[in-house]
Amino acid sequence: MSRIVGIDLGTTNSLVAYMEGGFPKVIPDAEGHVLLPSVVGFTADGILVGDAAKRQLVRNPTQTIYSVKRLMGKGYEDVKEELRYFPFHVVPGDEVVKIRVADREVTPPEVSALILRALKERAEAHLGEPVTKAVITVPAYFNDSQRQATKDAGRIAGLEVLRIVNEPTAASLAYGLHRLKEGTVAVYDLGGGTFDISILRVKDGIFEVLATNGNTHLGGDDFDRAVVDWLLADIKARHGADLRADLEALQELRLGAEAAKCRLSFEQRTVLTIPLPQHGFTYRREISRAELETLIEPLVQQTLGPCRLALADAGLSANAMDEVVLVGGSTRVPLVKRRVQELFGKVPHSQLNPDEVVAVGAAVQADILAGGITNMLLLDVTPLSLGIETLGGVMSVLTPRNTTIPTSAKELFTTSVDGQTVVDMHVLQGERELVKDNRSLARFELSGIDPMPAGMPRIEVTFLIDANGILQVNARELRTGKAASIEVKPSYGLTDAEVERMIEESFVHAEEDVASRLLIEARNEADTVIRATERALGQASGLIGQEETAQINGALAALKAARDGSDRDAIRAATERLNQATLHLAEVLMDSALKEALTAKRVTEALGKPER
Incomplete structure (x- = not known):
């Protein structure tokens, strides 16, 4: 029997895993990264998926699609209220929403299929064999339309979807393989765009879902949006600039907000620095964990209502849980951990990587279907x-x-x-x-x-x-x-005809897509380095000598010339030479920024001291 892989098709990131020798393994890419950003970029030269697409978010926001999972199986009326947060153009279709890119329109399952195909190719390269069968996870609270859309995406990607598994249930399988023997378990799953709570009973290898609830439009994306709205108001108050119509600036802010949120899960304070040369200033703002928690508290509270409903449906009280398991990257936020602990009255478990645990569970379910694991049985529910x-x-x-x-x-x-x-x-x-x-x-x-x-x-x-x-x-x-x-x-x-057409198109364009992707990635990396270098040179006036400036400008000109060609190896070599040429410049700028921050802190402290 051909190998069956487990896939976590996530809002923010996606992963693929398999079982080897009775243990699940998450498959990395060629550079060792296991997370594939769920981002797809459409360019004049071809299609980008993952990190390469994410890198072009700022400079090509209208043609770069992210968080497409929030649109899966949805009609226009379902999503129109949140479309203002997306820089790409979502239009009504024949019952299915569509996304306008360049000169055509694509459906959410088509975009998801590109992500799935990238994971399929990663698995095939790692395993050295064709991969045609998969178990794919979905939020437990996905309805029939959203589940069917996910199956359609798998078919378009060339995968036979043997089972659609609820994400919290997959996570419980992953934990079950490691430690769970029996008892009642609450799985709290807060990802990038969706929230689920599932109550399970585990006994003698049988995982029985008693109740599930959730919100398919609540997750880390919403935390980021709350921070972005707060930053926009702050920028307008301090600099008099309204950035709501500037799509590139909005993407810079969104990515900055996401990074600050992640840092504040481990630090009490962080500094957000976003250059906005098109508006004539660089925005700097210190953000504390307390400020972040004030912004996201209402959203975290929205997850607790479904928890109480699921407990009521299961006929159990919160303190009757033997285990509470955290799943999804957004559960790293300390406020989330505290609120879950307060609700259930016990410290939640997060021993397994919350980003990987669902993919690991999908691989376990895949092995159960393949006959590898015979002492575990999954009994799921309709949401x-x-x-x-x-x-x-x-x-x-x-x-x-x-x-x-x-x-x-x-x-x-x-x-x-x-x-x-x-x-x-x-x-x-x-x-x-x-x-x-x-x-x-x-x-x-x-x-x-x-x-x-x-x-x-x-x-x-x-x-x-x-x-x-x-x-x-x-x-x-x-x-x-x-x-x-x-x-x-x-x-x-x-319709079946639409799915078949999309499958045929994927085969027709697969070879040219692969051939052009490496060149596009090289050009995108070059563009990023070129812009960063030009910005750094503008900020380095008087910090480096003329000879070093001339060397950097020479390497910069060489990269610009190589970037316009079609030799990706030459582009990568020129990019590396420019990176080496600017190492000292980066150190000088970092030292300058630290001195400036320390000076500003001393001034603030001096101004804040009371008179004696």
Whole structure:
């Protein structure tokens, strides 16, 4: 049997892992990095994925797509409120949102497929064999549309998705392989764009999910946005500049805010320095952990409500948990750890790397499917109730939320009009009583019913939910035997024809994409070094001698000339020469910045001293 890999398709970063000798291993790239930034850049020369795409975020914001997971399986009405945070252009499509890049439009599953393909190629290079099968994780609170969109992305990338696994459940499998024997476990999963809480019972190798809840639009991205809004207000107050319309400046601020947030997880204070030459100043701001926590406290509080709901659905109290496990990079934030500890009354575990634990769990599930691990069993649940529309626009639930899957449910219905020969079956997902307040998944007709008085036909509706959480609906009129069925293709999914077209296009363009990517990456690195050097030279007036300045300018001119060519090796060599030429300049500028900061601190302290 061919090897099955486990993939964590994340909002901020994505990873791929596999099992070797009974132990999960996360696969690094050629440079040893295991995290692949979930960023895709579209350029005139081709497509970039990962770090190369992330590096062009600032200078090419409208053509660089990030956090696409927040758009998966969504309609335009679902996401229009947060589109102001994205520099790229999201447009309404035929039920699926689309993203406009250059002269074409792409769907979120297509963008996700590019990330998945990059992980597939990484795994193939590492393992030395083709990789065609995968287990992919999704937030536990993903609905049917979002799960189907993820499966579509896998197909477009050339992967057979054997199982869609909920992220908190995957994390529990990873911990189960290491230490969990039995008991009740709360898995608190706060990633870049999504939040999940799952309550599980573990016993004798069986991982049974009792309840799940969450918010598919809450995560570290929202922390960053809160900081950016605060910085924008501060810049306007101190410098009189409104940067909201400057897409490049906004990306600089977003990346700076993210970096400051990460540093403040380990330090009490940090300094944010963002050069804004287009506005004639460099923005400097010291940020304390206390200030960050004030900004994000309301967002952290939003994660606690779903925790309480999941506990109520499981019929358990917070202090009944034997273990509390933290998953996702955003759980490194000290405030998050404190609030989780306060809610559950015990110190949460985070022994495994929170960035890697979901991918590790996906690899465990992949090995279970491949028959490698035989002493572990996963029993997951469906996150939202499923039902059909009945008379008066009411949703009749067949499968309540937190039902263990795979599962089936049956219920009898009848007609409401005399002589009715066709019944319109409307499949819904959600927790509200009325159809209009729930998500429409699919419609199909049961036709050929013999004309009978209202209430006489007996229509048996069966819901079948597979282990991926994907729904199939069957309807049968028991008196006549007439039947109809549908595998639910959500209203916000792609048609089979669209998926096939995208797969074909990926094969057609794969060779040229790979051929051009290395050249684009080399040019992008050169552009970054060129801009940084020009900025440094502008700030180094009087700090270095004329001879050193001339050497740097010579290396700079050589790199600019090489950058315009098509020899990527020459570009990389010229980039390295310029890096070497500017080593001393970087040291001088760092010393100057430190002296300036110390001087400013002494002045502040002197001004702040009370008179004797």
